[in-house]
Amino acid sequence: MDLATLRSFLKIVEHGTFTRAAVACGVSQPALSQQVAKLEAELGTPLFERQGRRLKLTETGERLRERAEQIVALVDDTARELADDGRTGRLAVAAIPTIAPYFLPGPLKAFREQHPEVRLELHELTTEALLKALRQGDVDLGVLALPVDGRYLEFEPLFEESLLLVVPAGHRLARGGPVRLDRLRAEPFVLLDEAHCLSGQIRSFCERRQFHPLETGRSTQLATVQEMVALGHGLSFVPEMARRLDTSDQRVYVPIAGEAPRRTIGVGWNPYRYQSRLARAFREQLRSAARPDEPSRSR
Amino acid sequence: MDLATLRSFLKIVEHGTFTRAAVACGVSQPALSQQVAKLEAELGTPLFERQGRRLKLTETGERLRERAEQIVALVDDTARELADDGRTGRLAVAAIPTIAPYFLPGPLKAFREQHPEVRLELHELTTEALLKALRQGDVDLGVLALPVDGRYLEFEPLFEESLLLVVPAGHRLARGGPVRLDRLRAEPFVLLDEAHCLSGQIRSFCERRQFHPLETGRSTQLATVQEMVALGHGLSFVPEMARRLDTSDQRVYVPIAGEAPRRTIGVGWNPYRYQSRLARAFREQLRSAARPDEPSRSR
DNA sequence: ACATTGGATAAGAATACGTTATGGATCTAG
DNA sequence: CTAGATCCATAACGTATTCTTATCCAATGT
Numbered sequence: 001m002d003l004a005t006l007r008s009f010l011k012i013v014e015h016g017t018f019t020r021a022a023v024a025c026g027v028s029q030p031a032l033s034q035q036v037a038k039l040e041a042e043l044g045t046p047l048f049e050r051q052g053r054r055l056k057l058t059e060t061g062e063r064l065r066e067r068a069e070q071i072v073a074l075v076d077d078t079a080r081e082l083a084d085d086g087r088t089g090r091l092a093v094a095a096i097p098t099i100a101p102y103f104l105p106g107p108l109k110a111f112r113e114q115h116p117e118v119r120l121e122l123h124e125l126t127t128e129a130l131l132k133a134l135r136q137g138d139v140d141l142g143v144l145a146l147p148v149d150g151r152y153l154e155f156e157p158l159f160e161e162s163l164l165l166v167v168p169a170g171h172r173l174a175r176g177g178p179v180r181l182d183r184l185r186a187e188p189f190v191l192l193d194e195a196h197c198l199s200g201q202i203r204s205f206c207e208r209r210q211f212h213p214l215e216t217g218r219s220t221q222l223a224t225v226q227e228m229v230a231l232g233h234g235l236s237f238v239p240e241m242a243r244r245l246d247t248s249d250q251r252v253y254v255p256i257a258g259e260a261p262r263r264t265i266g267v268g269w270n271p272y273r274y275q276s277r278l279a280r281a282f283r284e285q286l287r288s289a290a291r292p293d294e295p296s297r298s299r
Numbered sequence: 300m301d302l303a304t305l306r307s308f309l310k311i312v313e314h315g316t317f318t319r320a321a322v323a324c325g326v327s328q329p330a331l332s333q334q335v336a337k338l339e340a341e342l343g344t345p346l347f348e349r350q351g352r353r354l355k356l357t358e359t360g361e362r363l364r365e366r367a368e369q370i371v372a373l374v375d376d377t378a379r380e381l382a383d384d385g386r387t388g389r390l391a392v393a394a395i396p397t398i399a400p401y402f403l404p405g406p407l408k409a410f411r412e413q414h415p416e417v418r419l420e421l422h423e424l425t426t427e428a429l430l431k432a433l434r435q436g437d438v439d440l441g442v443l444a445l446p447v448d449g450r451y452l453e454f455e456p457l458f459e460e461s462l463l464l465v466v467p468a469g470h471r472l473a474r475g476g477p478v479r480l481d482r483l484r485a486e487p488f489v490l491l492d493e494a495h496c497l498s499g500q501i502r503s504f505c506e507r508r509q510f511h512p513l514e515t516g517r518s519t520q521l522a523t524v525q526e527m528v529a530l531g532h533g534l535s536f537v538p539e540m541a542r543r544l545d546t547s548d549q550r551v552y553v554p555i556a557g558e559a560p561r562r563t564i565g566v567g568w569n570p571y572r573y574q575s576r577l578a579r580a581f582r583e584q585l586r587s588a589a590r591p592d593e594p595s596r597s598r
Numbered sequence: 599a600c601a602t603t604g605g606a607t608a609a610g611a612a613t614a615c616g617t618t619a620t621g622g623a624t625c626t627a628g
Numbered sequence: 629c630t631a632g633a634t635c636c637a638t639a640a641c642g643t644a645t646t647c648t649t650a651t652c653c654a655a656t657g658t
Contacts, residue, residue: 001377002301002303003300003301004301017603017604018604018605018606019603019604027647027648028648029604029605029606030605030606030607030608030648030649031648033605033606033607034607034646034647035646043381044382045381050604050605050606051655052604052656053605053654053655055604055605060381063380063381064377064381067373067376067380067381071370071373071377074366074369074373077366078363078366078367078370079300079341079342081362081366082342082344082359082363082366083342083343316634316635316636317635317636318634318635318636326616326617327617327618328635328636329616329619329636329637329638329639330615330616330617331636332636332637332638333615333616333637333638334615336637336638349635349636350624351623351624352623352624352625352634352635352636353624353625354635354636599658600657600658601656601657601658602655602656602658603654603655603656603657604653604654604655604656605652605653605654605655606651606652606653607650607651607652608649608651608652609648609649609650609651610648610649610650611646611647611649612645612646612647613644613645613646613647614643614644614645615642615643615644615645616641616642616644617640617641617642617643618639618641618642619638619639619640619641620637620638620639620640621636621637621638621639622636622637622638623634623635623637624634624635625632625633625634626631626632626633626634627630628629628632
């Protein structure tokens with residue numbers, strides 16, 4: 001039982017077929033067939049049920065999968081721990097799309113200055129995909145909106161922010177301070193796609209207040225929403241951090257009267273995986289960017 | 300980083316030199332040199348400090364040692380778990396010398412009848428060596444006298460037994476029932492070597508009672524002690540289980556008056572290692588042999 | 599029925615790994 | 629202090645393993 005074989009086995013399980021796994025491993029398909037055949041001979045039991053071209057794990061195969069995942073994780077963590085000089089290496093950070101462009105540039109810039117030799121990876125993922133990536137050890141840190149289903153993960157809240165109403169410049173609500181929701185019943189709204197967790201947060205906020213926005217369009221990107229608002233397609237709700245990046249004079253951001261809708265931004269990681277010095281340093285960077293008293297330039 | 304290399308690395312650490320480790324691994328010395336060189340290149344740091352012929356682990360090497368032990372243990376346990384059919388395989392049992400020949404034959408015989416295909420290993424070890432073997436995963440189960448320093452291990456008491464006074468047949472104390480210690484002050488004693496934990500138990504019992512036996516000889520084996528007693532060299536204290544095996548009429552076993560000295564026999568195992576079905580079955584066998592109501596023939 | 603997809607097998611090729619031979623450094627003993 | 633012994637590193641070479649290419653066979657689906 002050697003490590004390369006275990007890795008191959010896991011890839012096969014992950015991809016469902018030998019052929020696709022072979023591509024993922026960068027080897028030929030027969031190589032995997034041979035590795036698995038050897039492993040099965042070694043264990044004395046088959047690992048897959050080959051019913052035609054349906055590939056299914058046997059009971060033994062399922063048990064091996066669990067153990068192999070532990071083994072590979074332990075080996076990879078060991079390699080990372082021993083190679084960890086706090087200066088070079090790789091750091092994979094993920095964030096949800098409604099945070100990434102607004103909050104991360106500051107910390108990323110500061111981190112890069114402090115750690116110029118690091119290969120920094122940034123992944124934009126939905127909350128669900130981000131949690132999966134954290135659990136699988138594909139990324140070191142994830143920045144997202146709390147709370148989430150955090151089994152096997154740890155989280156640290158960074159800061160809270162309000163949601164704002166955004167209206168086109170010159171709109172009747174553009175002046176006059178905080179707006180009450182009941183003044184918006186006739187207004188058309190451009191909302192964010194449901195794939196974003198922010199969209200769900202806005203929806204539940206509106207439902208709590210018995211407000212049902214008149215939907216006139218959806219977009220998958222916050223930036224697009226902002227452009228649509230400027231073009232007069234409707235109003236929208238956006239997080240505070242999106243305002244800070246908005247240099248256009250065609251949009252005006254107005255606070256909402258009463259108890260403002262808020263979201264909590266936090267950082268998550270996998271406590272069962274090795275936390276590199278780089279990861280800890282980046283978390284510190286996130287913390288200091290989150291402190292309102294001493295804000296990192298959120299350019 | 301492959302498994303064979305990690306195993307070699309651990310062997311080198313264990314044996315202190317490449318050369319001896321090579322013998323233990325059954326390969327040539329240059330093979331290990333090359334493996335380590337490759338591993339060091341891979342990690343980017345040396346693992347050993349070669350100061351002359353003194354071989355010392357670097358800090359990184361020390362960290363790798365810990366991790367490598369975990370990895371190898373996990374891999375070995377996985378292989379054992381998957382190969383575990385509850386019928387075939389290997390089972391390594393250890394016991395201290397003052398228990399092994401007296402208590403184990405019964406359970407061993409019963410187990411062998413139920414599991415004829417198992418390769419059964421029995422190791423006779425001192426308490427200290429036994430605990431080390433359990434911690435290292437060299438043996439699956441250990442039978443010994445409780446309590447012991449059981450860090451990282453688990454134990455289950457099986458039964459208690461008394462210590463008896465053994466005297467030669469025809470001795471003045473051979474008849475007349477329980478003997479008070481103060482009647483033994485003038486008697487010479489043949490004691491067990493201090494390497495045995497039983498010897499320490501007897502010593503502390505005597506000290507509690509302010510009894511200082513007149514020592515006239517020491518032996519490393521309980522069987523030898525018994526023979527010496529028969530030959531009139533002196534008296535001795537032996538555990539109850541040693542009496543049951545004694546078919547000679549040259550020795551008489553006499554209980555000690557007052558609070559009798561007792562020892563607890565138990566079985567220990569390593570909860571961090573995979574407990575095979577065979578190991579669990581043997582533990583069950585030990586339990587039923589320990590039950591006084593339904594004693595397995597302690598042949 | 600026939601094309602397509604996916605895995606097994608066989609034979610040759612590349613690579614990795616272990617062996618033997620040997621050298622150099624260090625510690626020990628006479 | 630020198631001779632010998634011990635021990636690790638290196639180089640050259642042979643072998644063994646493992647991958648690749650080519651091909652086949654079985655199953656699935658249109």
